[in-house]
Amino acid sequence: MFSEPERAISRRMLTAFAEASGRLNVTMATAPKSWGWQGRTLSGRVDTPVGPAWLRLVHARTDKANGKLWEGPRAADDCVPSAVPRPCLRRRLAWTESADSYLGELYDFVAEPTVTTDGPILHQRPDLPDAWWVALRTALETVSAVATDRVTVRQAYLDRAMPQFLGHEIDTTVPAWSTAHGDLHWANLTGPTLTILDWEGWGIAPAGFDAAMLHTYSLLVPEVSGQVRDHLGDVLDTQAGRFAELVVITQLLQTNSRGDNLELEEALRQRAAELLEDVPNGRAVRQTSP
Template identity: 65%
Template sequence: MWARRTWTDGDHGYLAELYDRITAPTITTHEPILRKAPDLSDAWWDSLSTALDAIAAVANNRVAVRQEYLDRAMPHYLGIPIDTTVPAWTAAHGDLHWANLTAPVLTVLDWEGWGSAPAGYDAALLHSCSLLVPDTAAQIRHRFAHILGTPAGRFAELVVITELLQTTTRGDNLELEAPLRARLRFLTER
């Protein structure tokens, strides 16, 4: 099934494309932040790991995260002097959070922002969106240690923390600010 719809609202134009109808529910509804532990099978986690590896290997000329943004935003929102040079770039979904993942069968939704990002970006974003559920955050750190446990993965976490701290200045994700700052301290005091 494929469908396409365009529309305008004031000065803004929109495009929606439907490639397939998904019947499995998303893990969270209406927000990226996890508030209770999901009941996910080992097979689901294995599928996610396989998907992230496959996404990272895709050659592309799209951009999900811009170096210029990092140069400006990381020192400002992290509040520390930091080398903003990305250690490694890979393809990323670019918006991998709980409202874009289905269960019990994994489907990754919402692909308009995919492109190049710091290696480990998707795992880092999912981890940061899980900080209110420490057991799930720990499970992500364990399952994706091969990504998050590397210098590139730690840098990706700092990128995501930067982005999410920026959202708190607009009044969004306020409940994540304290856990994000705690994770920032952990990553930078190592």
């Protein structure tokens, strides 16, 4: 999904991936592997006695391991209904090497490709059948009703970040909360048959957060962002949905400030301006200086 990180990180992760393969008694396949953001994860196909599987390796500093991100996929396997299409988590193991901790997760192999293979941003219209959109809508409705104490987006973050990155002082009180996948972009969705990947960050978020994220990552292809609105408009075209869009835009503008997702910046600012014009009376207070 992301480019290979600097050599030291790459060598460390490849060594750990081989270690995880040995500990799980699987054989590394020759197929290319997939890197996560800044080399935090490394994933790839492996072979087992009963067929192919998918091995995902996660790295964290030892003092940051065992938190909610670390435990997310296992919690999803326990709590999210099996009707939501996702790969089954077969086995997992964790180990520590000094200041570095690693988590190896062995999943069912998903043959369907992800909608995008070069990152979360959509650049061209995918050929997705109506049944895909119906399955997505059903899955998001199911996830939104899952009871959990996991938190994906915190009110304290919104209070601080939304005025800063939107350039407006607004009422940052979340209108409604629900459970979300939390990272619903095009590189975490397969097609033409839907599977939803990467469940490490799921939890409570502003209602409509998943739909808002998919819409935002579609802004460079207006035809597809329109499709998202067509199929998920009853979520997005509400006060809560518009607020969720502003939340996602805030998060991505923050990544822009770190040099990431820069090709989206102009579209993010344009969409934010449109949403802020429609904010109900009393929610937008005043524009701040840049």
